[in-house]
Amino acid sequence: MKRATAILISGRGSNMQALVRACQDLDFPAKVELVASNKADAAGLEWARQQGLATLTLTRTQGESRADYDARLDRALQDRGIELVCLAGYLRLLSADFTERWQGRLINIHPSLLPSFPGLDAQAQAHRAGVRVTGCTVHFVDSGLDSGPIIDQRALHLEAGESLESLSSRLLTLEHALYPDCLKQVAAQEVQLIDGRAIWR
């Protein structure tokens, strides 16, 4: 049984594309039923439409509180029978009500080896810090910033004098492999959120 999955984006959507492609495999335990964006001009939305996927743009109305916006998002997901939600470059903070409701069924990818370098521009943060090893992380989402229980990580070694552009591009390639792997494990319940930790079967 494939788990009905939504992917939330705000921009380019290259991780969304990697997830969609993985889900096209007949044996993959998840199916993308919705690609939703908080930005009408997110480039990834157009790509998703071209694939024939259901898309939704949910822009924040003037004066709408975070809680009200997230309640609308939650209803949209529930109306479509969504079971799992993947954040893929979704640049809006989610309210604690939302993350609690979706606890264990809401995952995110971040371009650093968390808990190092949470927040924006993680690749640049790592590059500036002069670390020799960095990577990407998929984690369950909690109400903190990039702070939820870690599901899995991939690492790479920086080359001597490597530019930020080169590092970012190599990281993105790693992300495109890691995220589908993690979605597969979560959808197959090979890893679950139990007592605040990601537990593998």
Ligand code: GRF
């Ligand atoms: C990725 O680096 C992801 O880790 C971060 O935002 C970026 C989104 O890129 N959360 P894309 O939209 O998936 O191409």
